[in-house]
Amino acid sequence: MRRTALLATVTALVAGALVWPAARQADAAPVTFAHPGVTVSKSQLDFARTQVNAGAQPWKAAYDQMMASKYADLNRVPKPRATVECGSYSNPNYGCTDEREDAIAAYTDALAWYITRDDRYAKKSIALMDAWSAVIKEHTNSNAPLQTGWAGSSWPKAAELIKYTYTGTWANSGRFATMLRTVYLPEVINGSNSNGNWELSMMEAAVGISVFLEDRTSYDKAIVKFRTRTAAYVYLSSDGALPKTVPSQNLDTTAKIVNYWQGQSTFVTGLTQETCRDFTHTGYGISAISHIAETSRIQGEDLYGTDVGERLRQALGFQSKYQLGEAVPSWLCGGSLTLGLGPVTETGYNALHNRLGIAMTNTQKLTEQNRPSGSNNLFVAWETLTDGDNPN
Numbered sequence: 001m002r003r004t005a006l007l008a009t010v011t012a013l014v015a016g017a018l019v020w021p022a023a024r025q026a027d028a029a030p031v032t033f034a035h036p037g038v039t040v041s042k043s044q045l046d047f048a049r050t051q052v053n054a055g056a057q058p059w060k061a062a063y064d065q066m067m068a069s070k071y072a073d074l075n076r077v078p079k080p081r082a083t084v085e086c087g088s089y090s091n092p093n094y095g096c097t098d099e100r101e102d103a104i105a106a107y108t109d110a111l112a113w114y115i116t117r118d119d120r121y122a123k124k125s126i127a128l129m130d131a132w133s134a135v136i137k138e139h140t141n142s143n144a145p146l147q148t149g150w151a152g153s154s155w156p157k158a159a160e161l162i163k164y165t166y167t168g169t170w171a172n173s174g175r176f177a178t179m180l181r182t183v184y185l186p187e188v189i190n191g192s193n194s195n196g197n198w199e200l201s202m203m204e205a206a207v208g209i210s211v212f213l214e215d216r217t218s219y220d221k222a223i224v225k226f227r228t229r230t231a232a233y234v235y236l237s238s239d240g241a242l243p244k245t246v247p248s249q250n251l252d253t254t255a256k257i258v259n260y261w262q263g264q265s266t267f268v269t270g271l272t273q274e275t276c277r278d279f280t281h282t283g284y285g286i287s288a289i290s291h292i293a294e295t296s297r298i299q300g301e302d303l304y305g306t307d308v309g310e311r312l313r314q315a316l317g318f319q320s321k322y323q324l325g326e327a328v329p330s331w332l333c334g335g336s337l338t339l340g341l342g343p344v345t346e347t348g349y350n351a352l353h354n355r356l357g358i359a360m361t362n363t364q365k366l367t368e369q370n371r372p373s374g375s376n377n378l379f380v381a382w383e384t385l386t387d388g389d390n391p392n
Helices: 002-015 042-053 059-068 096-116 119-133 144-165 173-188 196-213 216-233 254-260 279-298 307-323 346-355 361-369 383-387
Strands: 083-086 138-140
Touching: 042 059, 042 096, 042 144, 042 383, 059 096, 059 383, 083 096, 083 144, 096 119, 096 144, 119 144, 119 173, 138 144, 138 173, 144 173, 144 196, 173 196, 196 216, 196 279, 216 279, 216 307, 279 307, 279 346, 307 346, 307 361, 346 361, 346 383
Parallel strands: 083 138
Antiparallel strands: none
16 A cells, blocks of 8 residues: 555656645745845845945935935824724825825834934834834725835835844834734735726735744735736737636626726727826736835745746836826827926846846936935835835
């Protein structure tokens, strides 16, 4: 019996029916998570720190900008609440701005700690995280999923830096992990059928939280949902006559797709589902795509080498061209665009241009023009410092 079972196992392995446990499958979580590993790695942080300490630009200017911001204020008083209620267009706004900005401040202080090695900043980051993990229970009202995605994108970035680089103690790290697992992850992991930037931001939070929690199941689920949404958010001519769709949205006619794409019926490479809405929301989507691709890279999977990288490259180039002032043709959004892309180009530009050597003329010009890139006060912060021309 034993011999028969052994022969069967060997035969299956030879035939490829079984996979050795250490093998990494496409879109699968790493066997061992890398830390710190949410959007920025230790080698990236070390490079940024070296450049700042040398007074090199643009990193020193980006660091100075961060340290002069309200988010690095050591006197900041956190404003946690049990229920954060966020309606459409921030009406009502009960704790929404406070939560997002406290999360960005926690990440800012964690970065400040890493660059300066000043304990006060690590302790401030911990104080902000502890204040919220002691109180928050839920997010409510119509914008709850998006709010959770935004704040939930910043919290794990802060937590990763503190847990894995701070030389002091963080007694309540377990409580913070429980907060992410019970308050944030359930709100974002199943995605959204709203405009694409919602689900992309929610998946950014889900991926980051999964890394911090070392939750392989949630990581895998989030990456699969992310890839489906990215393909449905940025159009490539190879998609065919119409953009790809998310099956659960039942966009099964041309009319439904055109309506979902803000009335745009001419599809060209690099156009996004929200280009004709406005560039600000488009920027949210592009930023989330780049953040997830970067986190995945740090975790050992190359999404930049898939359609995700190509869609990100084309979306950056297409939007950058018009953000820089190129005339809008009549077939595009009725000949009128609402600009305001935001500080969202550094991560994707660095990955695709600097690491992979892809020419990105318009994205490069816009990126360099906007340095240092600052924060959008929602979920993007200090990416010239962490990603600007960073070879790691």
